[in-house]
Amino acid sequence: MPLPVLNVGSLNLDHIFRLEHFVRPGETLAARDYAHSPGGKGLNQSLALARAGGRVFHAGAIGPDGASLKVLLQDAGVDTRYLEEGAAATGQAVIQVDDGGENAILLYGGANHTLTPEQLEAAWLALPEDAYVLTQNETNLTEHVIHEARRRGFRVVWNPAPITDACRQIPLTSVDYLIVNEVEATGLCGFDAEPDAMLSVLHSRAPQLQVVMTLGARGVITDGPDGAYQLPAAPVEHVVDTTAAGDTFIGYFLAAMASGRSLADSLKQATAAAAWCVQQAGAAPSIPLREQLVR
Numbered sequence: 001m002p003l004p005v006l007n008v009g010s011l012n013l014d015h016i017f018r019l020e021h022f023v024r025p026g027e028t029l030a031a032r033d034y035a036h037s038p039g040g041k042g043l044n045q046s047l048a049l050a051r052a053g054g055r056v057f058h059a060g061a062i063g064p065d066g067a068s069l070k071v072l073l074q075d076a077g078v079d080t081r082y083l084e085e086g087a088a089a090t091g092q093a094v095i096q097v098d099d100g101g102e103n104a105i106l107l108y109g110g111a112n113h114t115l116t117p118e119q120l121e122a123a124w125l126a127l128p129e130d131a132y133v134l135t136q137n138e139t140n141l142t143e144h145v146i147h148e149a150r151r152r153g154f155r156v157v158w159n160p161a162p163i164t165d166a167c168r169q170i171p172l173t174s175v176d177y178l179i180v181n182e183v184e185a186t187g188l189c190g191f192d193a194e195p196d197a198m199l200s201v202l203h204s205r206a207p208q209l210q211v212v213m214t215l216g217a218r219g220v221i222t223d224g225p226d227g228a229y230q231l232p233a234a235p236v237e238h239v240v241d242t243t244a245a246g247d248t249f250i251g252y253f254l255a256a257m258a259s260g261r262s263l264a265d266s267l268k269q270a271t272a273a274a275a276w277c278v279q280q281a282g283a284a285p286s287i288p289l290r291e292q293l294v295r
Contacts (some may be wrong), residue, residue, distance in 0.1 A: 003258040004131045005049055006082075006123055006154075008059045008145045009042015010112040010138035011069045012091040014283050016243075022096050022104045038069050039093055039283035040112070041136040041161060044244045048251020049134075050076040051289045052273065054258055058083055059123050060139065061111040066090030072284065082123045088114050091138070101239035101278065107162070113140045120145070129153050132258055134250075136161055143170050150174040159250055163187035172206035177257075179212045179250050199223050212267070214249055216242075220271060226263040234275035244283040249274040251287070269293075 018033040042060055049056040050073075059082035062069055069090065073080050094106040120141075127133075133149035134157040135142055149156045157177040160167040163184045172178065172188075180188065185198040193201075195213055202211045203223050210224030219232040252273040256266035272293050280286035 002053065002055045002255065002260075004127060005054055005056045005134055005254060005258055006059060006127055006131060007042055007046045007049065007056055007134045008115070008120065008139065008141070009045060009134070009136055010040035010091055010109075011043040011058075011060050011062050011066060011083075012038075012040035012093045012107070012112070012138075013065065013069070014039035014093045014095055014243075016095045016097060016282065018097050019099075021098050035282065037282045037285055038072050039095075039244070040069075040091055041138050041159065041247055042112075043069060043073065044247035044283055044287060045134065045136070045159070045251045045254075046073060046078050047076050047284055048248045048273065048287050049255045050078045050251075051287055052252045052255035052269070053290050054251070054255030057081070057123065059115075059120055060084070061086055061088070061114050061119075063088050063090040063111045066111065082119065084111075084115075084119055086111055086114055095243060095283075097241050097243065101241050103241065103243045105243075107138065109138070109140075112138055115139055115141045117141070117144060117148075120148070124148060124152055127152075127154060131155070132157055132254060134159070134254060137164065137167060138162065142167075146170060146174050157250075157254060159246075160184050160188065161246070172202065172209055175206065175209055177210050177212065177254075178202065179214070179253070181214045181216070181246060185213055195221055210263075212253070214246060214274075220249075220267055222263065222267065229264055229267060231264075231267050231271060234272045236275050236278055239278050241281045241286065242278050244286050245274045245277045247283075248277040248287050 017031040088111040091110040091112040092108040253270035
């Protein structure tokens with residue numbers, strides 16, 4: 001049986017607008033299409049974990065308008081016993097998708113910023129010592145989650161997205177797996193450089209750290225105690241929407257690691273899932289089932 005993963009993460013209601021290009025300052029632009037769907041980095045990563053065959057618990061918060069998000073997670077096999085329902089509005093995201101499939105996102109945190117240490121206490125006590133704890137940067141308590149998970153002996157996985165200045169204050173020595181894209185790596189390093197140079201800097205700051213850096217169409221590189229690899233991206237016929245591609249990568253990667261797969265095999269599975277994701281529209285709806293990757 002896979003090791004359990006506790007994901008302390010966000011849940012959003014996404015509003016997706018398809019446009020010729022991203023809206024510029026002072027510009028009014030007519031959208032070509034509109035859709036709404038479930039989203040949030042936390043929800044997307046939990047769905048990816050579950051659809052990849054992982055054993056995942058989700059800790060987070062929704063408002064009165066977020067019941068559908070809880071049902072979606074439960075239907076996917078995610079354990080939601082640590083998901084709180086309160087009075088604050090569920091998190092919201094306004095997503096622009098341009099003709100190249102790239103996205104620009106405006107976030108409103110809402111209930112995602114109402115987590116309390118007391119809410120998480122039951123989760124800490126229920127986890128076995130070899131469990132993984134995953135978190136991002138779309139909720140409050142990010143530093144608390146990382147600190148507590150490390151103090152209690154769990155394997156800590158951090159995706160510092162969206163990147164903020166506050167992320168630099170969180171000690172990387174409390175993290176086991178750091179999963180970043182180039183923008184996030186630049187934010188943590190404090191400078192822009194070639195990916196391998198930033199990888200070396202991050203790893204040098206915390207020798208126990210396995211850094212996994214996604215490079216979009218150029219694949220992924222990693223360095224740390226589990227090994228150093230560089231893998232190309234899986235083939236993609238046509239990019240439709242890159243939303244949730246990184247979340248899909250993280251969920252599939254961590255599901256494979258928690259199942260005892262090697263680092264190299266886990267990266268291969270994750271890149272294949274991300275490639276499938278970018279050829280679909282939307283966030284949560286674009287995350288593949290494991291069976292869809294082996295057709």
